[in-house]
Every structure is written in structure tokens, then in C-alpha cells.
Amino acid sequence: MALDDRDYMRPNQNRWNAKRWNDRKTRVELDDSKPLGSASWIGQDPSEAVKSKHPGFAGSPKPKGKAGPWFEPKNRGFDYQKNRWRPGQAKSRPAWLSYLPLGLGALLIAIPMFGDGKRHGWLPDVEREVTFPNSGSVTVARDLSMKRVTSSLVVQTSDANAVVQLYDPETHQHVFSVYVHGNDRVRVPVPRGTYEMRLIEGMKWHGPERFFGRNTAYETVARPMVFEHRGGNGIDLRRRPHGGLPTLQMMSDPDKL
Structure with a gap:
């Protein structure tokens, strides 16, 4: 090897002498290696x-x-x-929220039961009872044209007496009411058109202003009732678990006739 070659190899030889052999790992470690975490x-x-x-x-x-x-x-x-993003810690909610679904479910059951109780006269009633009108008798609006009375309404009642009313869905004015005794069935002529139907039921009649007193059960049919020319419609007030005509409880008192 020439002298120039030896001088050329000297820096490499110095670097080689600085190495330490790790026999167990069979590798070479350098003294000038950088520690972990000291990236350049x-x-x-x-x-x-x-x-x-x-x-x-x-x-x-x-x-x-x-x-x-x-x-x-x-x-x-x-x-x-x-x-960095971290999901927020869940806040504890009030204990009463855990019982809210149970309370709502109980309320949905209690409201129909309360209405049924009033319908059968469960609340104390000390007012003087008067005679309920004959089945099939009606009260109509003064401006109702008899030319419109070309349809019919069939009403089947339960144990309670009933007043079935038709209201104009736009003006909410009374158009027609029919009185039906408990456990009776009637067919009466009614004016053709689309109406909002309201149901008033009870046992002891107190007149067209007080109706059935504290035990007045007041509901409205959930959908409009249509009475076609020379056609008709009807309602069965004998409640069933799967009845086809849903009703809504009214919190207000019926309008005076």
C-alpha cells in the first residue's frame, strides 16, 4: 500500500478504534451516538x-x-x-330525568282513565239533574241553510249520554249538535261539508250550559269529518283498545249552546 493510501485510511482507522463491540447483540456501537430524544x-x-x-x-x-x-x-x-382535542367530560344530569319517560308513560295512561271516570260519573256531583233531551233531537246554527242538509250522521253511544257536535274548521263556529242517550243508536240528517267533530259525554245532565257538570268528558276527533252530498258518516262511542277513530282530550269546557 502506498503512503498516500495509508494517509487516506488513517481517519477511518481512528473512527474504527472509537467503536465498542457489543458481543451479546453482535453489533457495533459508536461513542459519539446521540441519546434518544435528541433528534437533530x-x-x-x-x-x-x-x-x-x-x-x-x-x-x-x-x-x-x-x-x-x-x-x-x-x-x-x-x-x-x-x-390537542380531548372529548369533554360528561356532565352529570339531574336524577329526575331518569324518571321522565316513566312519568310521561304514566301520564298518557292517566289522562284517558280520568276522562273515562268522568264519563261514568265517578266525581262527586251534587248539582240538580235535569232531563236529558230525547235521542235524535238536535240544535243547529241559526244561519244554517236547510238546502245544505243532504248528508247524514250515525251515532252509536256507550253507557253514557252524549252530545255530538259539528264545528266549522275555519271559523270554529258551532253548526250542529245531536243528543243521544246511553246505549242507543240514531241516524240524523246533517249539512254536507267538512267539520271538526267534538264529543261531550256524561251521566247526569245539567242543561245546555253546564252539560254534565264536573263529570263532563270533553274530546275532539283528531281528524276532520267529511259528510258528502247524499252520503254520510258515523261514529261509535263504545271505546275499544284498537279503535279506528283517535280522539284528543280537551282541557277547556265545552261552548254553551
């Missing part, structure tokens, strides 16, 4: 792209009151722990 970019100025994604890096804007790179002891964990 720490303390250096990264690219603008890196700065935009990692505001805690050196050379990028840092939180107020903080200085130095991300891994410095005084900043360790600040940007990482506080500036």
Missing part, C-alpha cells in the same frame, strides 16, 4: 410547513409566557396536552 431538529428552525402544523416547535409562535422548544422541561407537555 430540536433547537433548529424547521420549515414553515412544520411550524404551521406544530406551533410549539422552535422558531414558531409560542404560547404567552412560554419560550424555548417543545421538549424543554419548562414547556414539556404544554402544547401537546392542552392544544
Whole structure:
């Protein structure tokens, strides 16, 4: 080997002598290797792209009151722990909310039961009872034209007496009422058209102003009732679990006739 060749190899030989053999791992370790966590970019100025994604890096804007790179002891964990997304901690809800579905279910059952109780006269009633009108008798609006009375209404009652009323759905004015005794069936002529039907039921009649007193059961049919020319419609007030005509309880008192 020439002299120039030996001089060329001398730096490599010096580096080789600085190595330590790890027999167990069968590898070579260098004394000048860098410890874990001391990557070469720490303390250096990264690219603008890196700065935009990692505001805690050196050379990028840092939180107020903080200085130095991300891994410095005084900043360790600040940007990482506080500036990352974390799901919010669930807030405890009031205990009564757990019973809300149960309460609503009980209310949906209690309202029809209360209406049925009034229909059968369960509430105390000390008012003077008067004679209920004959089945099939009617009360009509004064301005009702008899030329419109070309349809018919059939009413089948339950144990309670009933007053079945038709109201104009636009003006909410009374048009027609028919009185039917309990456990009776009638057919009466009615004016053709589409109406809002209201049902008033009870046992002890107190007149066209008080109706059935404290035990007045007052409902409205959920959908409009249509009475066609030379046609008709009807309602059966004998309640069944799967009846085909849903009704809504009215919280107000019926209009005086």
C-alpha cells in the first residue's frame, strides 16, 4: 500500500478504534451516538410547513409566557396536552330525568282513565239533574241553510249520554249538535261539508250550559269529518283498545249552546 493510501485510511482507522463491540447483540456501537430524544431538529428552525402544523416547535409562535422548544422541561407537555382535542367530560344530569319517560308513560295512561271516570260519573256531583233531551233531537246554527242538509250522521253511544257536535274548521263556529242517550243508536240528517267533530259525554245532565257538570268528558276527533252530498258518516262511542277513530282530550269546557 502506498503512503498516500495509508494517509487516506488513517481517519477511518481512528473512527474504527472509537467503536465498542457489543458481543451479546453482535453489533457495533459508536461513542459519539446521540441519546434518544435528541433528534437533530430540536433547537433548529424547521420549515414553515412544520411550524404551521406544530406551533410549539422552535422558531414558531409560542404560547404567552412560554419560550424555548417543545421538549424543554419548562414547556414539556404544554402544547401537546392542552392544544390537542380531548372529548369533554360528561356532565352529570339531574336524577329526575331518569324518571321522565316513566312519568310521561304514566301520564298518557292517566289522562284517558280520568276522562273515562268522568264519563261514568265517578266525581262527586251534587248539582240538580235535569232531563236529558230525547235521542235524535238536535240544535243547529241559526244561519244554517236547510238546502245544505243532504248528508247524514250515525251515532252509536256507550253507557253514557252524549252530545255530538259539528264545528266549522275555519271559523270554529258551532253548526250542529245531536243528543243521544246511553246505549242507543240514531241516524240524523246533517249539512254536507267538512267539520271538526267534538264529543261531550256524561251521566247526569245539567242543561245546555253546564252539560254534565264536573263529570263532563270533553274530546275532539283528531281528524276532520267529511259528510258528502247524499252520503254520510258515523261514529261509535263504545271505546275499544284498537279503535279506528283517535280522539284528543280537551282541557277547556265545552261552548254553551
